[in-house]
Amino acid sequence: MKIKFDESKPIYLQIGDAVKKAIARGELKMGEKVPSVRELAIELKVNPNTVQHAYQELIREGIIFTKRGQGNFVSQDPEKIKTLRQQLIKEIVENFVREINEVGFSISSKDILELLEEKDDRS
Amino acid sequence: MKIKFDESKPIYLQIGDAVKKAIARGELKMGEKVPSVRELAIELKVNPNTVQHAYQELIREGIIFTKRGQGNFVSQDPEKIKTLRQQLIKEIVENFVREINEVGFSISSKDILELLEEKDDRS
Amino acid sequence: MKIKFDESKPIYLQIGDAVKKAIARGELKMGEKVPSVRELAIELKVNPNTVQHAYQELIREGIIFTKRGQGNFVSQDPEKIKTLRQQLIKEIVENFVREINEVGFSISSKDILELLEEKDDRS
Amino acid sequence: MKIKFDESKPIYLQIGDAVKKAIARGELKMGEKVPSVRELAIELKVNPNTVQHAYQELIREGIIFTKRGQGNFVSQDPEKIKTLRQQLIKEIVENFVREINEVGFSISSKDILELLEEKDDRS
DNA sequence: GTGGTCTAGACCACT
DNA sequence: GTGGTCTAGACCACG
Numbered sequence: 087m088k089i090k091f092d093e094s095k096p097i098y099l100q101i102g103d104a105v106k107k108a109i110a111r112g113e114l115k116m117g118e119k120v121p122s123v124r125e126l127a128i129e130l131k132v133n134p135n136t137v138q139h140a141y142q143e144l145i146r147e148g149i150i151f152t153k154r155g156q157g158n159f160v161s162q163d164p165e166k167i168k169t170l171r172q173q174l175i176k177e178i179v180e181n182f183v184r185e186i187n188e189v190g191f192s193i194s195s196k197d198i199l200e201l202l203e204e205k206d207d208r209s
Numbered sequence: 210m211k212i213k214f215d216e217s218k219p220i221y222l223q224i225g226d227a228v229k230k231a232i233a234r235g236e237l238k239m240g241e242k243v244p245s246v247r248e249l250a251i252e253l254k255v256n257p258n259t260v261q262h263a264y265q266e267l268i269r270e271g272i273i274f275t276k277r278g279q280g281n282f283v284s285q286d287p288e289k290i291k292t293l294r295q296q297l298i299k300e301i302v303e304n305f306v307r308e309i310n311e312v313g314f315s316i317s318s319k320d321i322l323e324l325l326e327e328k329d330d331r332s
Numbered sequence: 333m334k335i336k337f338d339e340s341k342p343i344y345l346q347i348g349d350a351v352k353k354a355i356a357r358g359e360l361k362m363g364e365k366v367p368s369v370r371e372l373a374i375e376l377k378v379n380p381n382t383v384q385h386a387y388q389e390l391i392r393e394g395i396i397f398t399k400r401g402q403g404n405f406v407s408q409d410p411e412k413i414k415t416l417r418q419q420l421i422k423e424i425v426e427n428f429v430r431e432i433n434e435v436g437f438s439i440s441s442k443d444i445l446e447l448l449e450e451k452d453d454r455s
Numbered sequence: 456m457k458i459k460f461d462e463s464k465p466i467y468l469q470i471g472d473a474v475k476k477a478i479a480r481g482e483l484k485m486g487e488k489v490p491s492v493r494e495l496a497i498e499l500k501v502n503p504n505t506v507q508h509a510y511q512e513l514i515r516e517g518i519i520f521t522k523r524g525q526g527n528f529v530s531q532d533p534e535k536i537k538t539l540r541q542q543l544i545k546e547i548v549e550n551f552v553r554e555i556n557e558v559g560f561s562i563s564s565k566d567i568l569e570l571l572e573e574k575d576d577r578s
Numbered sequence: 579g580t581g582g583t584c585t586a587g588a589c590c591a592c593t
Numbered sequence: 594g595t596g597g598t599c600t601a602g603a604c605c606a607c608g
Binding site: 353420431432439448451 | 544
């Protein structure tokens with residue numbers, strides 16, 4: 087897990103997003119252990135509390151779950167993972183479409199989604 | 210000027226971005242007066258200080274300038290405006306490409322820029 | 333707001349519960365400001381972060397909301413408040429019924445709810 | 456012995472409570488052998504240390520006692536058992552009364568205890 | 579003054 | 594070693 091932090095958003099949200107994306111692109115698989123709080127904190131050079139904060143959000147959303155004394159693990163619900171990926175794609179595309187329209191282009195989410203269909207690494 | 214505020218970013222940055230985008234898409238033209246601090250503050254239901262903060266950033270970047278007693282105006286330098294638009298587009302596209310690749314697609318800025326060429330409202 | 337902390341549960345959850353109950357019994361009314369993070373922290377002699385943690389849960393559940401720079405306020409949605417109260421009552425009653433049955437009584441939630449009907453301070 | 460664990464409290468306390476309640480409702484009788492640490496650990500899918508921890512608490516409170524090489528047994532003191540049950544009932548009722556009053560009802564332990572009198576499975 | 583974020587450092591329960 | 598909670602103390606953005 088490697089993250090280049092951006093000043094515009096809280097670090098804990100960026101960590102959460104990074105983990106979500108790692109799951110979405112299949113780097114972290116269903117049921118697999120996610121990096122421990124302390125381990126990831128050291129790797130990212132942030133405080134363990136910050137990682138903990140990030141993980142709590144993911145737990146709340148049901149994306150990962152805790153096994154007491156063992157660590158945190160990616161949800162085993164395939165539907166959850168699928169929904170997560172679709173949700174992320176939707177957000178990214180809609181955000182792009184909104185922003186690019188705001189600077190004077192006429193493009194729709196449909197245009198982008200069609201372009202993406204042939205670019206999916208997982209297909 | 211109408212903005213749907215997103216809680217995750219400071220309001221003053223969102224206002225600044227909105228003004229930049231209005232200039233980029235030609236809604237605010239070179240040399241044209243931008244809404245007064247007070248006026249915009251009322252319209253957006255925010256504190257005048259917040260709008261002032263946003264404008265100061267734009268002034269610092271040379272995108273708008275102040276005529277004492279008359280208000281703030283869009284820069285009259287065509288190069289400035291053009292660069293602003295290209296810069297915004299570049300940022301938006303690169304941000305999109307980075308994010309969409311992070312969830313498992315293989316797409317390049319070039320792919321998107323080609324798609325955009327035929328969608329420019331100004332051409 | 334006064335709370336006698338119980339060792340069996342995290343403090344931040346107990347603070348959250350106390351605020352919920354204050355809302356449920358009408359002590360904190362719709363739209364009313366809840367104590368500021370710092371203020372409540374001093375009153376309860378806990379760290380502000382702990383109160384913050386408690387409030388974040390309530391915000392996430394839509395029970396209170398934040399006005400930037402002004403503080404946190406009780407939700408203005410009457411339905412939300414009503415649901416909150418009913419939810420709390422349900423939890424308390426079901427918890428009691430489960431526990432009392434575990435020590436050898438045959439009693440149902442219905443029995444308790446009938447008894448409660450005539451004891452509601454708000455009616 | 457079957458327990459639905461609640462994440463908010465230490466497992467060993469929940470195990471201890473479950474045993475106490477089994478004794479209170481007469482499922483485990485005076486002098487009777489309680490499940491062995493190993494056996495219960497397997498049944499509940501927890502670490503034997505956790506069960507051991509729970510039993511140590513019960514031993515300390517004089518509710519069960521150890522016969523070397525034979526296992527743990529429910530106290531043979533009838534007064535102990537009776538007190539245990541009354542103590543549990545008292546705690547459960549008082550806890551309920553306190554909580555339900557906190558959400559806006561006016562009810563007393565007496566009200567509940569009267570209701571309970573006719574519902575005792577043991578009478 | 580308000581909430582939000584972050585760090586450093588500590589202690590606890592559970593496996 | 595793992596997550597969870599808590600304190601102390603700091604800085605920032607916003608109104």
